[in-house]
Amino acid sequence: MTRFSPARPRLVVGITGASAPHLGIHLLRCLRDLGTVETHLVISQAAHRTIELETTMCPSEVAALADVVHRRGDIAASIASGxxxxxxxxxxxxxxxxxxxxxxxxxxxxxxxxxxxxxxxxRPLVLVARETPLSLVHLRNMVAVTEAGATVLPPMPAFYQRPSSVEDVLAHLSGKVLDQFGIEHDVYPRWHGPVPPRPGITVQPVEGAVS
Known part of the structure; x- marks a missing residue:
């Protein structure tokens, strides 16, 4: 049962057993706070275990962040149909x-x-692929899904916004995912170019910098 009007656009979110279920959890929280999208969640069997091992939450608490939760074995679920x-x-x-x-x-x-x-x-399919280092098998599979139309979005942190916490890093990654679907948000600060120095201040080049 949905908590909001089905007239809202729907986004499917999957959480798998890779390390860092925090990525999916933070994304769900962002979507809940935005309130503009109806979320349909599927949690894999392995993800139940990583949630318990790596976070302070239990799988049912994660599920509560979504509007609709589907059982991973329910092939008759709505999201199984085009x-x-x-x-x-x-x-x-x-x-x-x-x-x-x-x-x-x-x-x-x-x-x-x-x-x-x-x-x-x-339809857009964004895969936040979490593994390191990557084997040739992994890389070939990434090429295959990209050729099929998916977007591989590794959770690589950016530092231009000078993150001061794990929350800042997660916010940037969630925002990058939302960008792929054209979902408006202000989850992370966007880059607008370097701030010009104030008049009278000379900026010294960094020693060893390569232009």
């Missing part, structure tokens, strides 16, 4: 197992099936 309109899907974090399944059309559960729906319907 006739159910959505903005697309974000998988955050996206494990290499899930990436491989999506890359090769192996929809063995609702999460990978929902991702496959986005590809076949030409």
């Amino acid at each position: 006739s159910f309109p959505t903005l697309g899907m974000a998988v955050a974090p996206c494990s290499m197992r899930t990436l491989a399944g999506i890359a090769h059309g192996y929809g063995d559960d609702l999460l990978t099936r929902a991702a496959d729906v986005c590809l076949k319907e030409r």
